[in-house]
Amino acid sequence: MRTTGARRSLAWLLVTWSLTRLVLLLFVLKVFVFPGPDVTSDVSVIYQGWYGTLRTGTFPQHDVTWQYPPAAALAILSPGLLPLLDYATAFFVLVCVTDLAVLALLAYAGRRPGRSLRGAWVWGVGVPLLGPTVYARYDVMVTAVTVAALLAGARHPRAMGALAAFGALLKVWPAMLLLAARRRATWVSALVTGATIAGGFALFMPGGFAFLTSQRDRGTEVESLGALVFHVARHFGWQGEVRLNYGSIEFLGPYVSEVSTGALFLTGAAFGWLVLWRLLARRFEEHTVADAAFVAVLMFTTTSRVISPQYMVWLVGLAAVCLYFPASRMRAPVVLVLLACFVTVLEFPLYFANVVASDGLGLTLLFLRNGLLVVATLLAARTLWRATVPRTLPTPEPAQPAHTDETPVTS
Incomplete structure (x- = not known):
């Protein structure tokens, strides 16, 4: 009966994935037009422009919208693997294939004893949201x-380290996977892989690390937590402006630098909490690495100066791995993240004009989405702390009295 139920679940999962991804492809290929701004222009204009530069063996260093680690070049160049298709179509097809690969990994792993298909369902449902x-x-x-x-972490620590390092050189945040890694092999593999790939880019494609200083003058992106200050302030006469800056729509003007500094302070505080947690944590279970990564990325996403819609897919992927482990306690935060994904598609691209205008609908959607992220972050952090940090530190046992041969006298 259990095998039959698992097969039915897999069948429904595949049907769900197929239907939802067909709809996504129809939208990005413009068979149907999704309301709001054209979300595909990043691929057809920006990515394709970078593609032309990267093919020459150099990075687009003078383009302020290039803000990625060097291995991101591989993702931008990947449509060249499908030369019979135009750049944008090839990119969408490769993303869809990658999406299917993630589902296959989660479904295959979820059928093992002591594992769950819930993770595959989180991915299957969360991405189209x-x-x-x-x-x-x-x-x-x-x-x-x-x-x-x-x-790969539980059985192949070296593979985990290598993949985490490669992911970090694609977009930095996968480095947080190492937060709860305890095996030396994982860290050694990550360091060797990271140094090898980074060294290769430094030698053969100079300029790959210019992204480290490319965001100094950024403002506060209109969808971020800090942006809520200016959305409200605009109704009380704030004299700043909203404009395209560093590849995103940002607030620029009075007090923006102070709010941006406040966001950096919150990010620093989150990092400090994670360091403290790592020092005090004592109870590590097989799902702790995934739970800790989920919490860390939640913290850094929520406190960032920029919360772009695509950042949410990071959380969906980590949430899926958390629920792949039946013992994970992250179910409530995962549900909140999925709800935040649905609100995200409403605020961008569906009602993005309302968000930019700071009107009632735009404010409501932003407060709801960012509020869900804040609650999910606090709840996930508390859950991780309670599951891994003992309430009281172990105390030394009292010293035993010295043994003597004297027999006690009783009266």
């Missing part, structure tokens, strides 16, 4: 590497 934007960015590719790393 983000709408066509998720297929018009390379973040699904990065998330696929991360999911593979976490699934």
